[in-house]
Amino acid sequence: MTKIGILKEGKIPVDKRVAITPHQASQIKESFSDLELVCQKSEIRCFSDQDYIEESIEMVDHVDDCDIIFGVKEVPLGQLIPDKTYFFFSHTIKKQDYNRELLNEALDKNVRLIDYETLTSADGQRIIAFGRYAGIVGAYNGIWSFGKRYNLFNIRRAHECFDLADMRTEYDKVKLPVIKIAITGGGRVAKGAMEVLLGLGVRQVTPERYVNEDFNEPVFTQLNSRDYNKPEEGREFSRAEFFDHPEHFESDFFQYAKCTDLLIACAFWNPAAPVLFTREQATLRDFKIKIIADVTCDIEGSIPSTVRPTTIDDPVFDFDATTGAEKPVFSDEGNITVMSVDNLPCELPRNASEDFGAELIKNVLPCLLGEDPDRIIERATITDKGKLTSHYAYLQDYADGKE
Known part of the structure; x- marks a missing residue:
């Protein structure tokens, strides 16, 4: 059984958005019978812990035992859990200097990093965005x-x-x-x-x-x-x-x-x-x-x-x-x-999260948890098994600090 965790946002300044709303979490559990879903407790989300509890979503202190973890912003340095699949906006694909260490941490910890920005249809159109x-x-x-x-x-x-x-x-x-x-x-x-x-x-x-x-x-x-x-x-x-x-x-x-x-x-x-x-x-x-x-x-x-x-x-x-x-x-x-x-969408976090989660359920989860004929997940994966994937090999010199 696959276990999904909704991550507590840790980046400062605070971001109140979430990738999956309480009602959407309930929908996902109903749609995928062989799936377990939990949500990490958070005092900053635009949806409260109680909102999730009312949708019968288990609230947890840690997501260490989850297979797939959904966040929004970059995970703070030192907080990536080894050997997990992560979804979040990594801000690394343009070789952003400020996230070089984050990319290297994903490589060092054998993290499978999938960036929302890189999730595209076969014709190159983004399928999820704020x-x-x-x-x-x-x-x-x-x-x-x-x-x-x-x-x-x-x-x-x-x-x-x-x-x-x-x-x-x-x-x-x-x-x-x-x-x-x-x-x-x-x-x-x-x-x-x-x-x-x-x-x-x-x-x-x-x-x-x-x-x-x-x-x-x-x-x-x-x-x-x-x-x-x-x-x-x-x-x-x-x-x-x-x-x-x-x-x-x-x-x-x-x-x-x-x-x-x-x-x-x-x-x-x-x-x-x-x-x-x-x-x-x-x-x-x-x-x-x-x-x-x-x-x-x-x-x-x-x-x-x-x-x-x-x-x-x-x-x-x-x-x-x-x-x-x-x-x-x-x-x-x-x-x-x-x-x-x-970070304009943060000003309307409830609506932004609802629209984003709807696109996640419609366009991403079926490819992640079922068949993926257009290789959407594969093409969006930046790091896997401790290495950059072939689509993102151009980031190697950036990761090595050579550019």
């Missing part, structure tokens, strides 16, 4: 920032609300002037951001109308990569070429920067691709953007004003494009206000 809630909270934080900067309205922060339904009760307080809002990206994150703007009654317009027309109401547009990246030498845009060779393109975003008041950045950015805009462009008189909700939070990436991540408790700062320096928030009308919280 992206929708990153977009929802990121857009909401952008609107909150706009109200604060211009002293127009006061709404509760998302993390002060019980859940998404409670957060939506704040929408009636939002009174936006005639502004233009741009959302970059077309995936889960961007769709989450669009949910908020549509919920606020903001009208969506095409990119062409957005640039060329004036409106007597607040509007937004959603920009895909073809809208703000153009091929060199006047060629036709090819999505396949852009993803395979982004270095062959240049940014065409400035046309939107000249008429945008609030930018909500939700697009994945490849470091080989053009930046959205440069710091020099941000100093030009016709650069209009005053608030940026950088949901993607690529530090010093495609958006030059994102010089650091912010926190849920202290979500915004100002950026002076003329000097490239961070300034106190809302300190000067010439500054750009930046929201760059890097």
Whole structure:
């Protein structure tokens, strides 16, 4: 019999999310008769221990006797249990320096490490993510920032609300002037951001109308990569070429920067691709953007004003494009206000956990506990039997400290 454990999150700052909610844990037990499931006690989860007990889930002090362990964030150094299968966001596949020791601990302890970020369908699409809630909270934080900067309205922060339904009760307080809002990206994150703007009654317009027309109401547009990246030498845009060779393109975003008041950045950015805009462009008189909700939070990436991540408790700062320096928030009308919280789904942990767990049950567990014809689990496994798997052999020099 396989035994699954739901891990108590140990990373600081505290993360209240969970991979499997109490009701979902009960569903899993009913669906897989040859499975045992327990939950490690925790005083920080958005769902209490009592919530799990009421679903007949056994609460335990330790998960040492479990075969498979589900967490959310990185397991703190020294806490990985040898010879187990772990699921969590390891933040190692981009060779992040701060998690090199964690990868080596997984190797040294013979841990089978499976990263949620690497779980993909046969055509390469991610099958489990918190992206929708990153977009929802990121857009909401952008609107909150706009109200604060211009002293127009006061709404509760998302993390002060019980859940998404409670957060939506704040929408009636939002009174936006005639502004233009741009959302970059077309995936889960961007769709989450669009949910908020549509919920606020903001009208969506095409990119062409957005640039060329004036409106007597607040509007937004959603920009895909073809809208703000153009091929060199006047060629036709090819999505396949852009993803395979982004270095062959240049940014065409400035046309939107000249008429945008609030930018909500939700697009994945490849470091080989053009930046959205440069710091020099941000100093030009016709650069209009005053608030940026950088949901993607690529530090010093495609958006030059994102010089650091912010926190849920202290979500915004100002950026002076003329000097490239961070300034106190809302300190000067010439500054750009930046929201760059890097753990946005944590602000609505109950909803984010419910959606994530539903995808886990639908898309991952059947492959993990049954047949896996598309080798989804195999392709997502980073370490196994004390070695990097063939898909992640490129991490060897990183693990060895050579790069």
